[in-house]
Amino acid sequence: MQTHKAKRVEIIIEAVMERRLTEVLTEAGVTGFTVLPVSGGSGRSGRWSRDGQVSRAGGMVAVVCLIRPERVEPLLQAAFGVVERHIGVVSVTDCEVMRAERF
Amino acid sequence: MQTHKAKRVEIIIEAVMERRLTEVLTEAGVTGFTVLPVSGGSGRSGRWSRDGQVSRAGGMVAVVCLIRPERVEPLLQAAFGVVERHIGVVSVTDCEVMRAERF
Amino acid sequence: MQTHKAKRVEIIIEAVMERRLTEVLTEAGVTGFTVLPVSGGSGRSGRWSRDGQVSRAGGMVAVVCLIRPERVEPLLQAAFGVVERHIGVVSVTDCEVMRAERF
Amino acid sequence: MENILSLAGQNLISPIILSFALGLGAALARSDLTIPEAAAKAMSIYLLFAIGFKGGVSVSEHGVDLGLVTTMIAGVILSAAIPFAAFALLRVMTRMSVVDAAAVSAHYGSISIVTFVAGNSVLTSQGIGFEGYMVAVAAAMEAPAILSALWLVSRQGGGGRMDAHLWREILLNASIVLLIGSFLIGWATGPRGMAEIQAFIVAPFKGVLCLFLLDMGLVAGRGLRGSRGVLSAGALGFGVLMPVIGAALGLIAGMILGLSPGGTVLLMTMAASASYIAVPAAMRVALPEANPAIYLTLALGVTFPFNLTLGIPLYLAAATYLIGG
């Protein structure tokens, strides 16, 4: 199978910031992303879990974005503008993708 | 800790195709995989979200598969047969695993 | 964007063991992790799915942990103590993170 | 005429329709109101179970005659035939590709169970009776349209995929199994079974339907917002014209079958309605090239509200006029 070098960016961010994040990603030229639900976690701001929660305040989501390597920089810059004052983490991994024309 | 080289294959595919994908994976010799729910996303075919959806039509899942490097090729070929006409993305990442005998 | 080398450890483990795992991770100096729900999978112990399940017995979770490279070893050792007798898989991937002071 | 208008007016201010409107408005205004997927699915399971069960109990009370069989056959024929009419109309009214037109056609041949339930509600609140087995007819009408649509595509050389998996998925899809299953349970346990569970499946039914329609409004509104420009004027026209054509075919069938006025209205309603649960899922598998934004927006965003607000009162008026009631 022919594969192509790409980056997998994973942004774990508060649910309330999801729409803002995906909007700046789209502006930064990201053509696709996938949002995974998150059920709990822990960090400097303590432990949390979605069990029984009604408010969107206490939850996070994981936004996964496969992207050509040369596009990572603008993506990170855009994401940083949103994430900066907020809790959450960003990681970038090397990966290979099929169907490179899609990224 | 002793670790071993492996590949992490992540296939984000329509929920209606999950059973077909996992069946061909199993035929291609994949011994294990994990399915993560996906709550939304965006791509060439537009934005989507699972909120309030009843039909399985509009959803996707992420299938994660840890596998020995030498088995990636048949896996990708098998996956491609299913993914080809459908929306969704496939990525492959280098990783290390514990308990190599399990893959 | 300034990024820093780190590791992404992903532990897929039975839901009943989640609390035990995160406690030993915290003891091993892990400062943050994120828990993703898992909806199904397959392995040596057969196929499973969360659909319609009431008991916690049949489910798993994915614990994702971004960590400085030098801290991976104690993390894996701690995780192994919990995972050892149980089903589930552990993978470690190289990645880059923003805001290194947080890991 | 005045009657229709008054019925339509009355219909329009029912909590059910206003709940749909609320959802639609909230989504179009981009409120963050959403109903969890699990809750929406649970409500749909409840509605299917309740409607099937009630139909079965009604059959056990009034006995079953040949009507069940002939009406089911007629339903299958309608479901299989309507896609051809829809396809032809789409090719005339729009510039949709063959694949898109076929996918849309499958939706209009099949039925929307919530539209059927809404039709039930209107009849019940008007005190109009109907054959209890209509719910079994509903189940029978879900699948045939899919096969017609795939045949239409393959005739044009496009490759609709049909494998063993898909056969099972279509014939044993969740709503068919629930409708037929609960219909049989209702039939077997009869009024005694009804007495045991009616506080659950009869009394709160309409209230659950309100919340379900709230959810459908939210989903429809998000869909409309996300697919601006996807539908041409021709397609929009189709979304309003096609249900009327379907209803007319249903009316003819109901008259030939000698159904009661209420039963005829339900057959019309089903023929007029467009699936948005089972068929979209089948289309994603069988015709992945078809654009979901087109068929979902048409079925859920155009035809469903049309039937809900104007369609059903219209079908009722037509059936009353032609069959008497």
Next chain:
Amino acid sequence: MENILSLAGQNLISPIILSFALGLGAALARSDLTIPEAAAKAMSIYLLFAIGFKGGVSVSEHGVDLGLVTTMIAGVILSAAIPFAAFALLRVMTRMSVVDAAAVSAHYGSISIVTFVAGNSVLTSQGIGFEGYMVAVAAAMEAPAILSALWLVSRQGGGGRMDAHLWREILLNASIVLLIGSFLIGWATGPRGMAEIQAFIVAPFKGVLCLFLLDMGLVAGRGLRGSRGVLSAGALGFGVLMPVIGAALGLIAGMILGLSPGGTVLLMTMAASASYIAVPAAMRVALPEANPAIYLTLALGVTFPFNLTLGIPLYLAAATYLIGG
């Protein structure tokens, strides 16, 4: 006095309060009992829809007068003013940062709809009537406090963020839309609409409330466990003192407005209550630097149980004493 105590005692052994206590106890004892997020959200949607609808029907029955408008205006003013009192009190009683104090203030200016619902329950079980439009007042009181709090922060040079998104999120948040929407539906459909869905929204209401409070107890308990040491003695004192101050302001407003004793109790209850759904979400966006552990623990772990157990009977006694009942 004896009356208050007996009412408080009676209140304390209602299934609703004991369900909250059960959840609290289970979470503190670290039981694995949890209610799925989707089920908790579904219950909250049900409660909002039902309470809004009932209010609307009541308005359609009793007609609407100027009271609706003046009380809504008074509610907006209360909601906007209370944060200033709360902020001043916090700066005196605690060492909270400006940002934390402002965030907490926003919660106390806004309202907790479940506390409002509990107030409703107590009034209904005591046979005390109230203005049906109070639920619209509840919706009006959700948002203004947020703006006051952000203004407080910006005045101190801290940067509360306010963008177009946030405006919409605050003004069209799920609970405002549901409350106002179902209020209007109830108003439009009136007693006829009520007859259609009352088996769903009236009869099972209290039972659903029990399970919802069980869930709130679980969430509050987990919150308390996770935030030991976050709240100083001063903050705890604030959590009990502030609702009483809020209620006093509500009482004055109710008397000026000439509300019925029941309506006054509801206004007091709302003024006394602290939001834990809409405001926390807005704070995460607008004041991410504020510590959620502080405001959530205060609102849900301290003030909510206080209002539920002692507050509401107290407010009822005060209103009855001063306005008569």
Next chain:
Amino acid sequence: MENILSLAGQNLISPIILSFALGLGAALARSDLTIPEAAAKAMSIYLLFAIGFKGGVSVSEHGVDLGLVTTMIAGVILSAAIPFAAFALLRVMTRMSVVDAAAVSAHYGSISIVTFVAGNSVLTSQGIGFEGYMVAVAAAMEAPAILSALWLVSRQGGGGRMDAHLWREILLNASIVLLIGSFLIGWATGPRGMAEIQAFIVAPFKGVLCLFLLDMGLVAGRGLRGSRGVLSAGALGFGVLMPVIGAALGLIAGMILGLSPGGTVLLMTMAASASYIAVPAAMRVALPEANPAIYLTLALGVTFPFNLTLGIPLYLAAATYLIGG
């Protein structure tokens, strides 16, 4: 004898059992019908809360005597003793490993709350009364069997793990907390509390039970399909024989305790039933080496349907015959 058969027959065509059959059939036919996890959990919470509350109210009405204490002690003894009988039987009838046999034994010593609820339903529909505190006995019987099973394993040198976490998880597991908690709430609030929430917890109870059993049928069917060949003929025989032995032990205990016929039937039903919620979770922690496919298939796929269809009528017949009714 004729009576048993007629009762069994009547039982078999109840909506509850047919719903289970529908789920089983749908899963075996590989329909895509599924009930969301959150909805299934919500239903189980509802059922536990309702059954506990009703038991508490019944105790508050009829007063409590020493019977509560002695029956709870008897329940604990039964739960602790049955695993030994089950273990011995398994070692004779099957070739299961020590660990698997012990894990299975734990399930049969503990109880299935849905089987208990089904027993309740049959008694109620037959107009047979029973001690309201049986639901507290149910809670008491959940855990002891687990300890017996772990002791059996450790005696054979296998390492069952028992840590502080696990103690809490077993003793404060969700169903024990909910049952005991709602039992106490029902007891404390009595008929007045019941009047407040009975439209929620009494009227719709059986209907919810139908949907819950539909879900259990789906899960059982998927389990049976996925574990073909896991169970030997001996194991299958055990799945039918063991409940009868358990019921016999329960019958003896009931007679010694002097329980009413209805109470005796419930004790028999609990002794006969096998846990499939709490114990499987405990086994995954304490005996991870045991094969879940074995114990889940036996408990949910064999013994549960046996008790539901034939077992309960049989136990009722036996108790009526021996104690009179």
